[in-house]
Amino acid sequence: MGEIVFDRLTKSFKYGFKRQTVLQDLTLEIEKGEIFGFLGPNGAGKSTSINIALDFIRPDTGKVLIKGEPTSEPASRRHIGYMPEQPHFYEQLTPRELLEFGGLTSGMDRGELKVQTQTILDKLELLAFIDRPVRTFSKGMKQRIALGLAMIHDPEILILDEPMSGLDPLGRGLVSRLILEFKKMEKTVFFSTHILNDVEMLCDRIGIIHLGKMLYCGDIMGFQRNFDTLEAAFVNEITERSQE
Amino acid sequence: MRYIWLIMKVTFKDGIRSRVLFGITILSVLLFAADVVITNLFSLDVGKVMIDIGFAALSLAGLSVIFFLGIGMLSQDIHNKTVYMVISRPVTRSQYIIGKFGGLTLILLVVMAILGALALVSFGVGSLLLEGSALPRNFSWPILMTTLFFHFLSLLVVLSIAFFFTIISSSMYLAMLFTFCVYFIGNSIETIVKVLVKGEFITPSRFYVILMKGISWFFPNLAAFDIKATLAYGLPQDVTYLLWTGVYGFGYSFILILLTLMVFRQKDIC
Amino acid sequence: MLNTKDSKICLCLLVVAIAIYAGSALSVQRSRDRLDPTQVISALQVRPQVLEILSGEFRSLLADYLVLKASVYLGGRYSTPDTCKKAVSILFRQSATLDPRFFQTCYLVQGIEPWWKGIWVKKAITTLELFRKHRDWDWQPGFFIGFDYFYFLKDNLSASRVLMQTAEIPNAPPLLGLLGARLSQQGGQTKASIAFLETMLDTAGKESAKTEIKRRIEALKGVLKLERGITMYRARFGHPPDSLECLVESGILKDVPVNPCRRDGRYLYNRGKVGF
Numbered sequence: 001m002g003e004i005v006f007d008r009l010t011k012s013f014k015y016g017f018k019r020q021t022v023l024q025d026l027t028l029e030i031e032k033g034e035i036f037g038f039l040g041p042n043g044a045g046k047s048t049s050i051n052i053a054l055d056f057i058r059p060d061t062g063k064v065l066i067k068g069e070p071t072s073e074p075a076s077r078r079h080i081g082y083m084p085e086q087p088h089f090y091e092q093l094t095p096r097e098l099l100e101f102g103g104l105t106s107g108m109d110r111g112e113l114k115v116q117t118q119t120i121l122d123k124l125e126l127l128a129f130i131d132r133p134v135r136t137f138s139k140g141m142k143q144r145i146a147l148g149l150a151m152i153h154d155p156e157i158l159i160l161d162e163p164m165s166g167l168d169p170l171g172r173g174l175v176s177r178l179i180l181e182f183k184k185m186e187k188t189v190f191f192s193t194h195i196l197n198d199v200e201m202l203c204d205r206i207g208i209i210h211l212g213k214m215l216y217c218g219d220i221m222g223f224q225r226n227f228d229t230l231e232a233a234f235v236n237e238i239t240e241r242s243q244e
Numbered sequence: 245m246r247y248i249w250l251i252m253k254v255t256f257k258d259g260i261r262s263r264v265l266f267g268i269t270i271l272s273v274l275l276f277a278a279d280v281v282i283t284n285l286f287s288l289d290v291g292k293v294m295i296d297i298g299f300a301a302l303s304l305a306g307l308s309v310i311f312f313l314g315i316g317m318l319s320q321d322i323h324n325k326t327v328y329m330v331i332s333r334p335v336t337r338s339q340y341i342i343g344k345f346g347g348l349t350l351i352l353l354v355v356m357a358i359l360g361a362l363a364l365v366s367f368g369v370g371s372l373l374l375e376g377s378a379l380p381r382n383f384s385w386p387i388l389m390t391t392l393f394f395h396f397l398s399l400l401v402v403l404s405i406a407f408f409f410t411i412i413s414s415s416m417y418l419a420m421l422f423t424f425c426v427y428f429i430g431n432s433i434e435t436i437v438k439v440l441v442k443g444e445f446i447t448p449s450r451f452y453v454i455l456m457k458g459i460s461w462f463f464p465n466l467a468a469f470d471i472k473a474t475l476a477y478g479l480p481q482d483v484t485y486l487l488w489t490g491v492y493g494f495g496y497s498f499i500l501i502l503l504t505l506m507v508f509r510q511k512d513i514c
Numbered sequence: 515m516l517n518t519k520d521s522k523i524c525l526c527l528l529v530v531a532i533a534i535y536a537g538s539a540l541s542v543q544r545s546r547d548r549l550d551p552t553q554v555i556s557a558l559q560v561r562p563q564v565l566e567i568l569s570g571e572f573r574s575l576l577a578d579y580l581v582l583k584a585s586v587y588l589g590g591r592y593s594t595p596d597t598c599k600k601a602v603s604i605l606f607r608q609s610a611t612l613d614p615r616f617f618q619t620c621y622l623v624q625g626i627e628p629w630w631k632g633i634w635v636k637k638a639i640t641t642l643e644l645f646r647k648h649r650d651w652d653w654q655p656g657f658f659i660g661f662d663y664f665y666f667l668k669d670n671l672s673a674s675r676v677l678m679q680t681a682e683i684p685n686a687p688p689l690l691g692l693l694g695a696r697l698s699q700q701g702g703q704t705k706a707s708i709a710f711l712e713t714m715l716d717t718a719g720k721e722s723a724k725t726e727i728k729r730r731i732e733a734l735k736g737v738l739k740l741e742r743g744i745t746m747y748r749a750r751f752g753h754p755p756d757s758l759e760c761l762v763e764s765g766i767l768k769d770v771p772v773n774p775c776r777r778d779g780r781y782l783y784n785r786g787k788v789g790f
Contacts, residue, residue, distance in 0.1 A: 058510075074335060093257060101253075106333055
């Protein structure tokens with residue numbers, strides 16, 4: 001069984017009197033140790049799928065399993081490090097306090113946490129700001145803090161929602177390096193994005209979702225086929241499906 | 245318990261460092277300073293006037309903490325998705341709600357304690373400046389502490405109401421409005437029912453009286469926690485009444501937090 | 515960087531605006547200081563119960579404010595024009611309803627309202643009754659009411675009733691009971707007065723108070739004996755006696771009792787009414 005299993009997920013939302021289906025029978029399995037890129041245009045259902053995996057929202061039908069445990073069990077989140085698309089924090093807290101909170105709630109002990117906090121912040125190039133309130137941070141710095149929170153407890157699985165969003169090239173480079181480091185440790189990374197350059201560089205496999213349905217799940221070359229670039233293949237696929 | 249304590253701790257730290265709280269404290273200090281001046285305008289029952297102003301400042305500060313800090317923080321958590329930071333951990337939603345409520349309660353307690361101490365200082369200064377003693381009749385510290393405690397308890401009930409409305413509504417302003425309405429009704433429902441039952445000015449139908457009595461069960465009777473008169477006039481405090489009122493206050497808050505838990509556990513947060 | 519010219523213009527405008535504001539504020543203040551008929555004290559003419567509902571937990575503070583508002587227009591430089599009396603009375607009543615224990619209001623009501631005489635006496639008494647009911651440890655509201663009945667309304671019976679009830683409050687001065695009894699006697703309640711004073715005798719602390727009460731009881735017993743004699747005389751002769759000695763002369767009484775409250779030992783008598 002895969003590290004993350006999406007099993008026939010269906011989800012719809014009510015807008016006034018109308019009901020809109022956001023996910024239709026989504027099935028997907030992420031293997032241990034792979035970097036999986038979850039692609040799709042805006043509104044395709046990427047964030048919804050991730051939110052269901054984190055139990056932020058509940059599916060109408062289907063389930064998600066994390067290392068065999070249903071996501072309805074809080075214990076399943078012990079294995080996960082999550083980074084939201086738009087990270088928000090308790091603004092008066094410092095990176096030290098935030099990471100302390102993240103580590104302790106994930107079961108770390110204080111001694112180990114203290115060392116790990118320094119290490120993570122050093123990697124994220126935020127050590128100089130360790131005791132400064134987060135409300136003074138720029139967007140890019142907050143993004144890095146979010147990544148730090150995801151990594152502090154050394155999880156088996158990283159789930160990142162648009163991790164490169166809002167980062168400058170240096171920041172994106174840093175995140176890419178960290179993701180590759182994660183892979184070297186045989187950990188699983190599942191991230192959503194619509195920046196295809198990053199996908200080409202990092203991912204072992206990709207999944208493409210459009211209008212709530214999985215269009216493709218497999219390796220990049222298999223998808224790219226006759227196209228010169230992944231982007232061209234992606235645009236073509238989406239356009240064809242939209243016309244159907 | 246450990247997770248609840250951790251959430252309480254971050255909530256407390258986040259709130260206590262807030263500039264909103266700083267502003268509330270400054271305003272309260274000014275009001276206490278004004279207390280000394282205002283009481284000079286009275287010559288009789290001066291102690292009671294000091295108590296009125298002191299407790300008014302505590303009420304305003306407490307309500308400001310609830311409305312601007314409490315509803316603001318919780319609303320931000322839900323609508324800005326700061327809550328993801330917590331519930332993406334192996335923390336249950338119930339633990340989040342309890343921890344969050346605990347943290348806000350702690351903030352309220354600290355604010356009340358600090359402002360209560362300031363009120364006592366202004367009380368002492370006022371007493372010194374006035375020619376005669378300004379202490380209320382039969383003044384005692386246990387009565388003062390009891391009055392402060394029940395004042396805090398009434399604010400706790402309002403906090404639990406604010407909590408409930410913030411979780412169930414889609415807007416911070418709606419939550420503020422509903423909370424204010426319940427606060428207002430809670431303070432006046434007892435008087436309204438008494439006026440109707442007495443029938444001195446109007447003669448309502450029996451159905452209407454029963455309806456109002458029924459509504460009074462639904463809304464919290466905040467007037468029951470107002471025992472300032474016992475402090476201001478040295479009236480005896482009925483221990484049985486106090487015990488039952490304490491149970492009533494904690495019970496009402498508990499029910500609301502439980503309802504909040506039940507709603508939040510089913511809610512889609514996106 | 516702000517433009518220097520713009521900054522200077524802003525500064526000039528600010529100075530001019532402050533000057534205009536200061537001038538207008540002074541003028542407004544002077545106008546409001548003059549007691550102009552158009553600027554009389556205004557009182558919100560709502561039922562006090564409505565204020566109670568609206569003020570919520572701040573009702574006690576509102577009571578303080580209302581009495582302050584009323585007292586601004588009383589005494590000192592200002593006398594209370596007729597146009598203000600109704601408003602002041604309303605404010606007192608509202609304050610009393612919101613906090614019926616606040617002695618400042620009670621004291622001001624007694625000090626001001628009944629002295630306007632006429633309809634204001636009854637209004638004052640109605641307001642003071644609120645204080646009497648709620649300040650159950652304090653004899654003063656009852657004393658005020660008793661005084662108002664006696665002095666303004668010449669209603670000795672009501673005065674007596676109130677004073678006697680008030681005298682039962684712990685720490686109430688013994689004078690109240692004595693006063694109430696005296697007034698009661700003048701209203702024809704001699705027996706009740708004796709019974710009340712005998713009760714007071716049991717609870718009186720100091721010896722001096724007990725001696726005084728005993729003297730009053732003895733005097734009242736003398737009055738009771740004389741009143742019975744007068745009733746019998748009236749029944750026999752169809753009119754009250756010309757003097758108390760007539761009761762002895764007619765054989766109704768053996769002798770006229772000695773009044774222990776007067777040096778000459780005599781009772782006061784006028785056309786059928788006996789006093790001590």
